[in-house]
Amino acid sequence: MKAAAKLQMGIKYAILLFSCLVILFPPYIIVVNAFKTKEKFHASSAISLPDSWFYFENFVKAFKQASIPLAFSNTITIIVVTLFFNILLGSAFCYAISRFQFRFQSFLVGLFMFATIIPQITTQVVNYKTIMSLGLTNNLMGPVLLYIGADIIQIYIYLQFIKNIPYELDESAMIEGASLIRIFRSIIFPLLTPATFTIVILKTINIYNDFFVPYLYLPRAQHVVVSTSLMRFFGNNSGDWQLVSAAILIIMIPTAIMYIFLQRYIFAGVTSGAVK
């Protein structure tokens, strides 16, 4: 019996280790090739190690050609402005909708839930016209408006969290004469901090990883974001995999680092977003 249990454990670990190899194989290839010279790349096999881990020429080239500083500053601008409004509007909305009784309450929540099944990419056919009529194509605020308006993860997450804040807190604050705005600002919003944190992380990753909205609404070089900068760079250097590898790494690393340090919030967000 003990031997059987050991064998079972062995099989479990073998399967898990194999799956880890499958996950890590593609990134491994990128890492080793990003440090190779063009000659070394063609002379060596795809999986061999580079001669030196201190050959940064590919990164320098990618950094310049893909206008990485500009791409990052545009991406960060979009993320910061979007998050500001997402948090402000999302938390206020959820406060209003879950703290008071009124007609159409559940209908309103239903409206927001139902909207998620509309395939977002197809609505771009119409949204493009809307953004254009607002004069926001070729403007970083165009994507910002779409990310604020069309994506509603923040509402799910805030609704989940706000339910767990006891209503007695509101009541006792009311008795002490606090206004409803003050209750929201000084009691509810601070208690929603873990939710806010989760939203910040998930949204940052989503916006950072999106390419279609910037591709469609920000075609000019001056408005390039990380995803579109990589697309341009690939277009100009396809086949030069050692260069492309370096660019891919530069783009991938920020979210990977964020993930490792903030995994707790990411898993919490994914699970609570799903079990709605």
Add this chain to the structure above:
Amino acid sequence: MFSKLPFPTQKKVILVSFIAIPLLLLFTFAYYPALELFRLSFMKWNGVSAHKEWVGFANYAEVFSNPELFGVFRHNFAYFAIGIVQNIVALFFAVLLNTKLRGRNGFRLLLFLPYILNGVAVAYLFGYVYDTTNGSLNYLLGSLGFDQLAQTSWLGNKDYVNYTLASVGLWRFMGFNMVIYLGALQSIPSDLYEAASIDGASSWQQFTRITLPNIYKIIELNLFLTVTGALEVFDLPFVLTKGGPAGASETFVMKIIETAFQFNNYGLASAMSVVLLLIVVIVLSIQRYILTKGDD
């Protein structure tokens, strides 16, 4: 000043001011486009001119009769098939990681990693993995002795390019499904399993009699995500193959985008979008129907 108002008045002000903007945005960017797509689907319109011509159901007739349009759904089938595999694998790993196991957080961390990486970067990453001559997959196959297989043009063969692309989806999203399953598994009270093992139930019996019934809703959710994901595939083929070779990896959403933004045929693109939306609604209703029947 606001605090001097009576609570019922405060409540009204808050309700209106806190709800108005999100609601306005929801209508502007979700419901208005959906309705507008519906209206445009009966029109012939190039997207620019003020003139829109009413054409009745002509666009819908075109969607269903032109094999170039509705027919591309057969490309989407690969994503559905691999998506089912992906769910089975995800559930398997979720069950595995839900047992007592050293390093299980580490495994979860690694298996979920692909999900948070930039999609364009992942696309090119696999462009390299699947590259015919320089590609690392073919190199690996060659060095393992599969010389024939190592000549494969994974992204250049119209028969399996969609499966190649769908396998990237498996790599990228399996961990996401797994984390959702894992969350559901962890909410099952452990005394259920203890009672079952005292009664002598095998692990397989425990899985089919306790685990599966308890995560039924989550399986449904994951399957819904898989089916709609397969119907709405867009970014990976758009970035990696541009629909090639010879249109073999074009998907329905790619066709919609192309019809609207390249051919400026907004009426037809709208009809295609409405068809897609209706299919999603039908899938959801069927799943709901089956689920509520299962509850009785």
